[in-house]
Amino acid sequence: MNNLICQHCKKTHPLNEKIWQCTACKGFLKINFKPKFPLNKIKQRKPTLWRYREAIPLDHDKNIVSFAEGFTPLLPITINKKTVFIKQEQLFPTGSFKDRGTTVLMSKIKELGIKQVIEDSSGNAGSSIAAYAAKAGITAHIYVPEHASPGKLVQIQAYSAKLHKIKGSREDTAAVAMKAAEKIFYASHRYNPWFFQGTKTFAFEVTEQLGWKVPDAIILPVGNGSLLLGTYIGFQELLDAHIISKLPKFIAVQAENCSPLYDAFKKNLNTTTKITKKDTLAEGIATADPIRGTELLMIIRETKGTVIIVSEQEIKQAWQDMAKQGYYIEPTSAAGTAGVKKYVSKSKNNEIIVSAFTGHGLKTTSTIQSFFK
Ligand SMILES: *Cc1c(COP(=O)(O)O)cnc(C)c1O
Numbered sequence: 001m002n003n004l005i006c007q008h009c010k011k012t013h014p015l016n017e018k019i020w021q022c023t024a025c026k027g028f029l030k031i032n033f034k035p036k037f038p039l040n041k042i043k044q045r046k047p048t049l050w051r052y053r054e055a056i057p058l059d060h061d062k063n064i065v066s067f068a069e070g071f072t073p074l075l076p077i078t079i080n081k082k083t084v085f086i087k088q089e090q091l092f093p094t095g096s097f098k099d100r101g102t103t104v105l106m107s108k109i110k111e112l113g114i115k116q117v118i119e120d121s122s123g124n125a126g127s128s129i130a131a132y133a134a135k136a137g138i139t140a141h142i143y144v145p146e147h148a149s150p151g152k153l154v155q156i157q158a159y160s161a162k163l164h165k166i167k168g169s170r171e172d173t174a175a176v177a178m179k180a181a182e183k184i185f186y187a188s189h190r191y192n193p194w195f196f197q198g199t200k201t202f203a204f205e206v207t208e209q210l211g212w213k214v215p216d217a218i219i220l221p222v223g224n225g226s227l228l229l230g231t232y233i234g235f236q237e238l239l240d241a242h243i244i245s246k247l248p249k250f251i252a253v254q255a256e257n258c259s260p261l262y263d264a265f266k267k268n269l270n271t272t273t274k275i276t277k278k279d280t281l282a283e284g285i286a287t288a289d290p291i292r293g294t295e296l297l298m299i300i301r302e303t304k305g306t307v308i309i310v311s312e313q314e315i316k317q318a319w320q321d322m323a324k325q326g327y328y329i330e331p332t333s334a335a336g337t338a339g340v341k342k343y344v345s346k347s348k349n350n351e352i353i354v355s356a357f358t359g360h361g362l363k364t365t366s367t368i369q370s371f372f373k
């Protein structure tokens, strides 16, 4: 039975209802759908994330909003003398992995006949929604904190989205957007379940690129966890389909200056509490209050993973190490790499480790410039 199910009160809703949270209790919605993986067909298709078409619950191909994105290279990179596979998610059309979620979310929005959406973000999710809305002919209202990277703000406006700059913190921006979402459909990478139907393809691609083998560990920079949560869904689906026989360990990396997940993990708590954060170079993961903290903690514990924190100095060092190897990444992504560096110094030699460069450096020149002063 295909439907939306509330993770909290368990009420079910029709799959194509125009909602993004449970109408009874405001709980998160999960998509109930049985994916299929016809491996022989998949192999012959173009290298985009839409090659897993039978695993994406969209009714009609004509609604696909796509720039032929995905199937990003999985490159072996040496970190601390060990080889780690790093997925080049900075190569997506708008410069971050957010396009993975957005192509599916925006396609569904088009299918539902919705003409206007809102989104709030520190920049990359906003740029992504703005680009795909432009392609689909949908109006996007994007809410951002006024201190977001100028490169990201320009990009959002360039796609002709309506940019709303909000004074105060990322959390203040979220509150204003939430109010606006009472009237306009919320294309949220944090709340909307369709977004995760896109980010889950990260797991499919990694598995296919490793020869339909599951890695031992997935290490990702985590703010709200939209990539980590999607990746978990993806691996779970591959496990249910008997394509893989175990889940990888999920390892989240946070900046020491903003680490609600780490704090809760260390204290053995089942849920995160809102923290007071300090400024960090890793603006893309500067989330003081991850709304899906409970789910994230559950996944990390269930898979015997962990949470790693990295200092500002370690982020900068990791950024420089990668730049020296020819990778121009967003400092947020370098936080992930700094976490990988810490992890491999203690890991077993034969482990297959996968991480990601989540965003491109070109948008964050203003931050990167400060490394050379
Ligand atoms: C959004 C983003 C992240 C973190 O994603 P979450 O969904 O908040 O965990 C990491 N890196 C970059 C470049 C991002 O844009």
Ligand SMILES: [Zn+2]
Binding pocket: 006, 007, 008, 009, 010, 011, 022, 023, 024, 025, 026, 027
């Ligand atoms: Zn509910």
